[in-house]
Amino acid sequence: MAMWIQAQQLQGDALHQMQALYGQHFPIEVRHYLAQWIESQPWDSVDLDNPGEEAKAKRLLDNLVAELQKKAQVQGGEDGFLLKIKLGHLASQFKSTYDRCPFELVRCIKHILQSEQRLVQEATNASSGIGGQAMDTLSQRHQQINQAFEELRLATQETENELRKLQHSQEYFIIQYQENLRIQAQLSSLSSVPPAERTQREAALQSKRATVEAWLAREASTLQKYRLDLADQHQKTLGLLRKQQTLILDEELIQWKRRQQLAGNGGPHEGGLDVLQSWCEKLADLIWQNRQQIRRCEHLTQQLPLPGSIEELLTKLNADITDIISALVTSTFIIEKQPPQVLKTQTKFAATVRLLVGGKLNVHMNPPQVKAVIVSEQQAKALLKNESTHSESSGEILNNNCVMEYHQATGTLSAHFRNMSLKRIKRSDRRGAESVTEEKFTILFESQFSIGGNELVFHVKTLSLPVVVIVHGSQDNNATATVLWDNAFAEPGRVPFLVPDKVLWTQLCEALDMKYKAEMHSGRGLTEDNLVFLAQKAFSNSSNNPEDYRNMTISWAQFNRENLPGRNFTFWQWFDGVVELMKKHLKPHWNDGAILGFVNKQQAQDMLMSKPNGTFLLRFSDSEIGGITIAWVAENPNKQGERLVWNLLPYTTKDFSIRSLADRISDLNHLLFLYPDRAKDEVFAKYYTPPLSKPVDGYVKPQIKQVVPEFTTPNPEPCAGVVFMDQTASSSGSHSNNFGVYSSISDNMLDPDGDFDLEDTMDVARHVEELLRRPMANQWSSQQS
Numbered sequence: 001m002a003m004w005i006q007a008q009q010l011q012g013d014a015l016h017q018m019q020a021l022y023g024q025h026f027p028i029e030v031r032h033y034l035a036q037w038i039e040s041q042p043w044d045s046v047d048l049d050n051p052g053e054e055a056k057a058k059r060l061l062d063n064l065v066a067e068l069q070k071k072a073q074v075q076g077g078e079d080g081f082l083l084k085i086k087l088g089h090l091a092s093q094f095k096s097t098y099d100r101c102p103f104e105l106v107r108c109i110k111h112i113l114q115s116e117q118r119l120v121q122e123a124t125n126a127s128s129g130i131g132g133q134a135m136d137t138l139s140q141r142h143q144q145i146n147q148a149f150e151e152l153r154l155a156t157q158e159t160e161n162e163l164r165k166l167q168h169s170q171e172y173f174i175i176q177y178q179e180n181l182r183i184q185a186q187l188s189s190l191s192s193v194p195p196a197e198r199t200q201r202e203a204a205l206q207s208k209r210a211t212v213e214a215w216l217a218r219e220a221s222t223l224q225k226y227r228l229d230l231a232d233q234h235q236k237t238l239g240l241l242r243k244q245q246t247l248i249l250d251e252e253l254i255q256w257k258r259r260q261q262l263a264g265n266g267g268p269h270e271g272g273l274d275v276l277q278s279w280c281e282k283l284a285d286l287i288w289q290n291r292q293q294i295r296r297c298e299h300l301t302q303q304l305p306l307p308g309s310i311e312e313l314l315t316k317l318n319a320d321i322t323d324i325i326s327a328l329v330t331s332t333f334i335i336e337k338q339p340p341q342v343l344k345t346q347t348k349f350a351a352t353v354r355l356l357v358g359g360k361l362n363v364h365m366n367p368p369q370v371k372a373v374i375v376s377e378q379q380a381k382a383l384l385k386n387e388s389t390h391s392e393s394s395g396e397i398l399n400n401n402c403v404m405e406y407h408q409a410t411g412t413l414s415a416h417f418r419n420m421s422l423k424r425i426k427r428s429d430r431r432g433a434e435s436v437t438e439e440k441f442t443i444l445f446e447s448q449f450s451i452g453g454n455e456l457v458f459h460v461k462t463l464s465l466p467v468v469v470i471v472h473g474s475q476d477n478n479a480t481a482t483v484l485w486d487n488a489f490a491e492p493g494r495v496p497f498l499v500p501d502k503v504l505w506t507q508l509c510e511a512l513d514m515k516y517k518a519e520m521h522s523g524r525g526l527t528e529d530n531l532v533f534l535a536q537k538a539f540s541n542s543s544n545n546p547e548d549y550r551n552m553t554i555s556w557a558q559f560n561r562e563n564l565p566g567r568n569f570t571f572w573q574w575f576d577g578v579v580e581l582m583k584k585h586l587k588p589h590w591n592d593g594a595i596l597g598f599v600n601k602q603q604a605q606d607m608l609m610s611k612p613n614g615t616f617l618l619r620f621s622d623s624e625i626g627g628i629t630i631a632w633v634a635e636n637p638n639k640q641g642e643r644l645v646w647n648l649l650p651y652t653t654k655d656f657s658i659r660s661l662a663d664r665i666s667d668l669n670h671l672l673f674l675y676p677d678r679a680k681d682e683v684f685a686k687y688y689t690p691p692l693s694k695p696v697d698g699y700v701k702p703q704i705k706q707v708v709p710e711f712t713t714p715n716p717e718p719c720a721g722v723v724f725m726d727q728t729a730s731s732s733g734s735h736s737n738n739f740g741v742y743s744s745i746s747d748n749m750l751d752p753d754g755d756f757d758l759e760d761t762m763d764v765a766r767h768v769e770e771l772l773r774r775p776m777a778n779q780w781s782s783q784q785s
Helices: 002-007 012-019 028-033 035-039 051-073 077-098 102-128 132-192 195-263 274-303 310-331 377-384 473-489 505-520 528-539 556-560 571-591 601-608 653-658 661-667 680-687 764-773
Strands: 333-337 342-344 348-355 369-376 395-398 401-403 405-407 412-425 441-451 456-463 468-470 502-504 553-555 615-620 628-635 643-647 703-707 721-725
Touching: 002 035, 002 102, 012 102, 028 035, 028 051, 028 077, 035 051, 035 102, 051 077, 051 102, 077 102, 102 274, 102 405, 132 195, 132 274, 195 274, 195 310, 195 473, 274 310, 310 333, 310 456, 333 441, 333 456, 342 473, 348 441, 369 377, 369 395, 369 412, 377 441, 377 456, 401 412, 412 441, 468 473, 473 505, 473 556, 473 571, 502 505, 505 528, 505 553, 505 571, 528 556, 528 571, 553 556, 556 571, 571 653, 571 661, 571 680, 601 615, 601 628, 601 643, 661 680, 661 703
Parallel strands: 342 468
Antiparallel strands: 333 348, 348 412, 369 401, 369 441, 395 412, 405 412, 441 456, 502 553, 615 628, 628 643, 703 721
């Protein structure tokens, strides 16, 4: 309800915009009386592109109707009588309107709430100055656009008034012209009149004709001047329309598309299209009004031809205004929801296409069909050069036709492709070292429709962001690298799909940080130290000074074509492995600040050696994709008085699917403090798995625990492994058993740096998991319950 309270306090244009959100499709009374209930419902949880969620939308509709009925029933007294009838009627109206299309209700309310939130936020920022220079610049730009619209509205109204004056003057001119013809006819008929009478009447008629013809000559000149002046006014208006259209299409819309592209890398959401659509609709309305005025001028000229060049001038104006509206229509056929940029064959995917001016130009009166085809990079280039007269394809997409739907509540005309699937793909010949995951395709959406009663016919096309087609999940990380590089470094208006082969390291850092924060769903991104670590890895450089990397460039080959020195993976593959590990298993720990991560072995040793025994940190493995290790400082069990930093063999996703990081740290009693000095339970206790529950049907669930060597006992046998504890009691309680499985590691399995090489023994956790899957009879035949 807080949002509605704030919305009611809007002023001026913002208040008018808010009021315009409501109408018969959703009366403002419903918003007012159910404000708190409406704002508390999970409208955003409904996926409008998923037909399977229609039942959820239907429940929300039924609940809304029930709330209206409940609100109507509690109204009492004389003042409440009319309101009771009104709310009851609205409940019935909602039921009949949306019962067969509950998605439309959800779409409508989501649009209203998002628009109110935007208007309130803009008003708040304007009044409080929040948002800094960027918000000031945005407000100024929006103010500039709105002022230009007002100027265009006034200019269009002025030419409309002048056109009416011209029309009235011309009509009077025609009347006088007809009068002159009548006088001439009278003069011609005087031959049959007696001479005496003829002389008298002829003189009067000649005098009258002379007066009328003099007036017609003056008025013809005046009319011609009116026409030229009006054409000049239209020429100026067209200049203003071009300027406004350039600002909206070439700046605002291009910026929206750029934000949409960066959102593919994890950037902030591109924002709604409501403001852009309202601008485009205003443009369409003004352009169409001016076009109709010019056509009326042409009609007046044809109705009364006068000497001069006005016909040619009007023909050029008509052609110019038609070009302007054509550019607007074709440019506002856009992809609101992009298809996935890493596209796997035989997998369902969705996309949404929208025509921003469709509602204003009444395209929805005869809804057009949109077709989707997949084309190669070369085919996309040919399309943009108009070298291809028909749509070739590089594959077959199922369910690739969709009729555009008009949503009255939001005024949008869009096509929702919900069940497309790429059945097959035709690849082109690759260049040099290019792999299949570097080959880019695009989804071409095209449609044809007319406006103005078939007066103008448009064939519109739009291309999706680049798509990389894969056939197996193992290709996903390399395909993602291609997409990330393209999204980050593509220039607006480029030839499809050219990107620079080299970029500044700082530019790549921005892209990696954006991606990382998005995957972690956190504001905690990559620090300067993290980026230095990554630079050291990318450039095989040991410098710790960030300034040494600021002006360095990194090529695509260094990013994801050439393996890192001494490794069998690329820089991106290592980084992507870290991201996958973190988002699947360790996201909360990163957001808590518990994982340093981007620290090499030597740095970890330098950091830990000054700390008390039992201090540990978590760092990403240098040698294994998607690995994380624990480094800790402890006494050397083989040499009294000497301290070493030990590194546990890296954990991977498979390990954490068996036992979580927090539980593994809890298992290791010699780990005491998370670097620099936080007690481990203080950091990780909230993530520990709760103690085993009571037996169910006489059985207790087995528990896996991790163990590593004890360093405090004299001459210990260094070991590492997992203990599996099974406490089994029959329902009768007649017997029980305890036993453990333990894997030890000998001294020679510790490397000089204190690494446990568990590869030389067994992965005990996985071994135990395998044991658990075996039939009970194979493990303890005499103790089955």
